[in-house]
Amino acid sequence: MKELAGRLTALDPDAGAAVRVIAYFDRLAESRAGVEALVRGAAVLAGCPARLVDPERRVHVRVEADGTRRDEKAPPDPAWPFARLSPDSAAVLWLERGAGDAGPPARNGVDAGYARAVPENADAQHTQVAPSVVDAVILERAAGAVRLVLDRTRGRAPADDPALVETLLDATAPEQARLHAARRLGLDLAAHARALAPLHGRPLVIPADAGPVPRAGYASAEGTGRPGTGLTSPAAVRTAPGPRGGAEELPPAARPATPVPTAPRPRTGSTAFPGGPDRHAANLHPAPPALRLPAGRLGVGPAVPVLELPRSWAGARTALRFTAEDTPQDPxxxxxxxxxxxxxxxxxxxxxxxxxxxxxxxxLETAAATAPWLPATLHAVASTSSLRAAAAEINVHHSTLQERLAHAEHLLGWPVRTPQGRLRLQLALTMRRLARP
Known part of the structure; x- marks a missing residue:
């Protein structure tokens, strides 16, 4: 798709930009992006505010061109370009582009050619703004993706649909919709629950009393230290697609003809549920004390009342950014x-x-490129109580560790064996994880 977009751009910039827009929304749909993330993508790609109005489901989402959520009570201008989510639906996705802000002019004589129905509340005296080719594609692809999310999450899903968990975690969903989802999942509204954010998988919701969520260590650089997480079994709790509207998904503000950022793509596959065929039974009953979780990086949200699960989900996604791959190069x-x-x-x-x-x-990155042992060594120093404990952690002699640290300090340009230098090292290692794309 990227190669095709590049070839089309050489012939017609509008056509190349349209292909990039299609690929972008396809990736968001595959990653189960939420409503706000989809509206945000439309706003940023179009370079103007985007607004979703669905009176039947009481959904109102407005996002500025810079990706900031800023709702307004003023009704949409009928002259703005828009697209209905379906031909017979009152739900409409708007691009707040007026007659004096119609975006970049059509190039090479390309005309938008986008047929749309006029909203029921449109004033005949208003002149409809003809969208550009790129605006038309943005509206069509975003509206289609939003329709699928709303149909899946706003009280129309069957009782065994895992998307009910997505509704619980969606802060933009009405409270009644989240209560409805919680009841259909059998969650105790008087108890607490927590959200979990796997890196490559669907969000999890577990009761707060489902047992302790395991902590994880890391494997040593030499491969002979204590084992890492050992979390290799399938999830024993119900999973469901969740909103992907975090900061890591926000595309940078750019003209439509610029390359579209990549949306995260989760792994697919079925989840095993021990103990019977009930597809959502694990959400209905506490898990066994030895809670089994997906392998890999995992963020764990705080225990909160069921209606506050969006806050737990936000915390889980933040915690996920602090996790590591648990490898010698990313300990x-x-x-x-x-x-x-x-x-x-x-x-x-x-x-x-x-x-x-x-x-x-x-x-840190420059030093690690010249000394492969450096990341695991520095992590051991930053996460243990003494240098001898750090040496035991990575299974090297104390004198070998001292030699390594002397070399590391030369490469980094600051000491790591003083209290102030150790704090600086801890912050650098943490920011290294946070800066990952």
Whole structure:
């Protein structure tokens, strides 16, 4: 698709941009993006605010061109380009582009040619803005993706549809819709639950008393240290697609002809449910004490009342950014609990995914490129109580560790064996994880 878009751009920039838009929304749909993430994608790609109005489902989402959610009560202007979610639906997706802001002019004589029905509340005296080719594609693809999400999550899904969990985790869903989803999943509304965010998988919701969620260590650089997580069995709790509207999914503001950012793509596959054929039984009853979770990186949200699960989901996604791959080149905990981060969680707001890494992170990456043992060694120093404990952690002699640290300090440009240098090292290792795309 990328090669095709490049070839089309050489012939017609509008056609190349349209192909990129199609590929972008296809990836969002595959990753089970939520309503707000889809509207945000439309706004950023179009370079103007986008608004979704669905009076039947009481859904009103408005996102500025810079990706900021900012709802307004003023009715849409009938002159704006728009697309209905379906021919007989009152739900409409708008691009707030007026007659004086019709976007880039059509190139090479290309005409939008986009047939649309006029909204019922349209004033005949208003002149409809003809959308550009790119605007027309954005509206069509975004409206189709939003329709699928709303049909799946706003009280129209069957009782065994895992998308009910997505409704629970969606802060934009009405409270009544989330209560309805919780009841159909059999969750105790008087009890607490928590959300879990796997890196490659669907969101999980478990009762707070389902048993302790395992913490994770890391494997040593030499491969002979203590094992890592060992979480290799299938999930024993119900999974469901969830909203993917986090900061890591926001495309940068750019003209439509620029390359469209890549949306995350989860792994697919079935989930095993021990104990019987009931497809959602694990959400109805507490899990056994030895809670089995998907292998890999996992963020654990705080235990909250059922109606506050969107907050737990936000915390779980933040915690996921602090996790590591648990490998010699990316050592660290593969399971992180949001309620144990404390003030360190504020770093997630300062270091955006895929942003230019801070100087100390760049120094770490440069040093790691010349010394493959360095990441695991520095993580051991930063996460243990003494240098002897760090040496035992990575299974090397104390004197060998001292030699390594002397070399590491030369490569980094700051000491790591002083209290201040150790704190600086801990922050650098943390920001290294947060800066990942």
């Amino acid at each position: 660290g905990p593969s399971v992180v609990h949001a309620d144990e981060l404390g003030g360190i969680a504020l770093l997630a707001d300062l270091v955006a995914p895929g942003s230019e890494p801070p100087d100390d992170v760049r120094a």
